[in-house]
Amino acid sequence: MKTAEELTELFRSSGRKVTAQRQCIFRVLQGDGTHPSAEAVHAVVSREMETISLKTVYQTLYDLAELGEIASLDVGTGMTRFDPNVDDRHHHLVCRRCGSVRDLVAAFPELRIPEGADLGFEVGSAEIVFRGLCPECRAPVPGDRAGMRSSPRTSSTSTSTSTSTR
Amino acid sequence: MKTAEELTELFRSSGRKVTAQRQCIFRVLQGDGTHPSAEAVHAVVSREMETISLKTVYQTLYDLAELGEIASLDVGTGMTRFDPNVDDRHHHLVCRRCGSVRDLVAAFPELRIPEGADLGFEVGSAEIVFRGLCPECRAPVPGDRAGMRSSPRTSSTSTSTSTSTR
DNA sequence: TTGTTTTTCAACAATGATTGTTGACAACGG
DNA sequence: CCGTTGTCAACAATCATTGTTGAAAAACAA
Ligand SMILES: [Mn+2]
Ligand SMILES: [Mn+2]
Ligand SMILES: [Zn+2]
Ligand SMILES: [Zn+2]
Numbered sequence: 277m278k279t280a281e282e283l284t285e286l287f288r289s290s291g292r293k294v295t296a297q298r299q300c301i302f303r304v305l306q307g308d309g310t311h312p313s314a315e316a317v318h319a320v321v322s323r324e325m326e327t328i329s330l331k332t333v334y335q336t337l338y339d340l341a342e343l344g345e346i347a348s349l350d351v352g353t354g355m356t357r358f359d360p361n362v363d364d365r366h367h368h369l370v371c372r373r374c375g376s377v378r379d380l381v382a383a384f385p386e387l388r389i390p391e392g393a394d395l396g397f398e399v400g401s402a403e404i405v406f407r408g409l410c411p412e413c414r415a416p417v418p419g420d421r422a423g424m425r426s427s428p429r430t431s432s433t434s435t436s437t438s439t440s441t442r
Numbered sequence: 443m444k445t446a447e448e449l450t451e452l453f454r455s456s457g458r459k460v461t462a463q464r465q466c467i468f469r470v471l472q473g474d475g476t477h478p479s480a481e482a483v484h485a486v487v488s489r490e491m492e493t494i495s496l497k498t499v500y501q502t503l504y505d506l507a508e509l510g511e512i513a514s515l516d517v518g519t520g521m522t523r524f525d526p527n528v529d530d531r532h533h534h535l536v537c538r539r540c541g542s543v544r545d546l547v548a549a550f551p552e553l554r555i556p557e558g559a560d561l562g563f564e565v566g567s568a569e570i571v572f573r574g575l576c577p578e579c580r581a582p583v584p585g586d587r588a589g590m591r592s593s594p595r596t597s598s599t600s601t602s603t604s605t606s607t608r
Numbered sequence: 609t610t611g612t613t614t615t616t617c618a619a620c621a622a623t624g625a626t627t628g629t630t631g632a633c634a635a636c637g638g
Numbered sequence: 639c640c641g642t643t644g645t646c647a648a649c650a651a652t653c654a655t656t657g658t659t660g661a662a663a664a665a666c667a668a
Contacts, residue, residue, distance in 0.1 A: 288636090292645090293634080293645060295645065297645090298645095329647045330647095331626090331627080331628095331648085332645085332647070350516070350518040354624085356626085371563070382555065384550075384553065393547065393548050394546070394572075395576075397537070397544070397572070397577070397580075399574035400575075401574070402570055403571050404568055406560075406563070409563065459615055459664050461615095461617075496655090498618070
């Protein structure tokens with residue numbers, strides 16, 4: 277993903293308007309490796325711009341995805357996740373407890389489909405999701421209720437660094 | 443997935459009741475390789491039992507999944523898909539046009555994560571989704587609308603080889 | 609079989625995530 | 639500055655899925 281300034285330029289040159297809300301979203305996404313959901317982005321942006329609507333966040337994320345500056349992912353956590361990292365070829369680690377998503381930067385060149393097994397599909401891409409437990413969910417500290425609650429769906433919580441639930 | 447008779451027995455022995463609706467669902471799932479959604483199952487079952495509710499279908503699918511007789515799958519088509527094939531180790535081909543899902547029966551044993559790349563995750567499983575075009579969507583016959591009825595609603599955009607499954 | 613207890617079913621309503629609509633308002637080009 | 643065009647935020651609507659509940663059916667005992 278480009279810098280906020282470059283994105284401003286890109287939006288203008290692609291016939292889109294640039295607003296304070298959008299630039300704020302650009303900034304928030306910069307270097308975010310947590311694969312946030314639209315709501316998570318909205319929560320962060322809201323700290324800076326109280327009145328911004330969730331719809332605006334969705335719209336801007338959609339625009340960024342359309343421009344190829346971010347990717348939208350569905351890894352089964354119930355909400356679409358957005359990934360500013362579109363430069364590295366990578367796959368994902370998904371915590372089945374808290375739903376956190378992290379990059380796994382590694383190529384798997386052996387993903388060749390055996391002859392005749394493709395059932396006539398014209399395969400364009402392959403995505404791997406590794407499921408397991410993130411470091412936080414792996415060793416729950418006794419007496420510590422922060423970090424996660426139950427299902428990946430509900431609750432916002434997220435005290436610890438870099439593992440946001442929503 | 444077991445036969446309808448075996449499932450009847452299994453349901454009883456696991457403290458569940460067996461109803462005509464459930465047995466009908468058992469039968470419909472038998473040998474269904476299309477990875478139907480709950481609604482798709484409901485549509486088929488409804489031809490035989492007019493009054494069965496979608497909720498009942500969901501409930502029965504959930505029970506079957508809990509018993510490990512079917513798997514529930516989220517491959518980003520907007521609806522949870524159900525897979526009666528839990529015996530073969532396999533991955534999935536997903537049509538990005540019509541959302542159809544087929545089995546790709548092939549083992550990819552070398553999905554070893556490079557040392558240190560796992561970010562502390564305790565990885566338990568890996569799923570591969572191959573995205574592309576199914577035979578029907580690949581060569582659309584003029585005037586033939588079959589196979590095109592449902593467009594994938596929650597599309598994941600993302601041109602490149604990225605990540606996803608759900 | 610018959611009665612008693614436990615579950616299920618189907619209608620109805622509610623979620624939660626996402627999208628559609630729209631009037632007021634801001635960005636851009638002149 | 640001005641008009642045109644596109645955007646924003648509030649509101650309502652969808653869609654898939656889940657919660658609730660009274661009536662009916664299945665399991666269990668006798
Ligand atoms: Mn990523
Ligand atoms: Mn399958
Ligand atoms: Zn976790
Ligand atoms: Zn297709």
